[in-house]
Amino acid sequence: MTHNRVQAYYREQHADEPSAVRTPEDVDALIDALSAVPEFENLAVLHSSERELLPSGFPDHEFMVGADGKRQVGVLSFVDEKNFVSLGASGGNGGEVTYFVAGNPTEFPATAEIPLALVRQAAKEFLSSEGRRPTCVQWQEPEIW
Template sequence: MTHNRVQAYYHVQHAAEPSVIRTPEDVDALIDVLATGDEFENSAILHSSERELLPSGFPDHEFRVGADGKRQVGVLSFMDEKNYVSLGSSASNGGEVTYFVAENPTDFPDTAEIPLALVRQAAKEFLSSGGQRPTCAQWQEPEIW
């Protein structure tokens, strides 16, 4: 049994009380909600409780997962000392795609979209690794972020 804990923020009410992710099944449920729910709540910010907090009391990292159920793709971002976004295999048109946390938009390079199954796998790895950047996905440093 895992004792890992991740706090997830994707609805407005999570500002006061985040959702808690403890198991791979919880990850699947989260991705399902993002993929099938409101189009303006299709991504979540995750923080691992296994990592140290900054002196300010804020997490020293941020992991974001986004899911587009209609197209079966999603995005990842990871921030700690540097910022990274997932790197998909599609050629870039130089455009952007937008994902939303509680109706707040974030633009990603169109090359950041990856298969939804890989988004699930990466989120499970984040949970099981104690909040480390998942190694199952390829990463790029975005030009603007």
């Protein structure tokens, strides 16, 4: 089975050399890496090379994958024509949760947290679907973005 190539950015060194994600095993390795590190490196930005670039040369989409290994939850966001974040079953205490790409914070609504197993499934679907928004999760349009 052939899988599409995805570029992932989640460490400072990825600014110059993104991490390649080509297989479901690569997705598992990415989620494991995000889950095992300090909280200031627990979010990745993914772009599929299967999608068209904008006239500016930048990707026409952004898929973010966050993982909190201690609590076994994570977050997702998908941006193309609209902004979406995952919709979890519970909202905790309301408010926001913060995940970090290479030390840079991104706030999500607390309702965006979903089980880590579902984060993995969604990232694998993104990989195999030519960069489309995963359908295995429910989505919401966030107010804070």
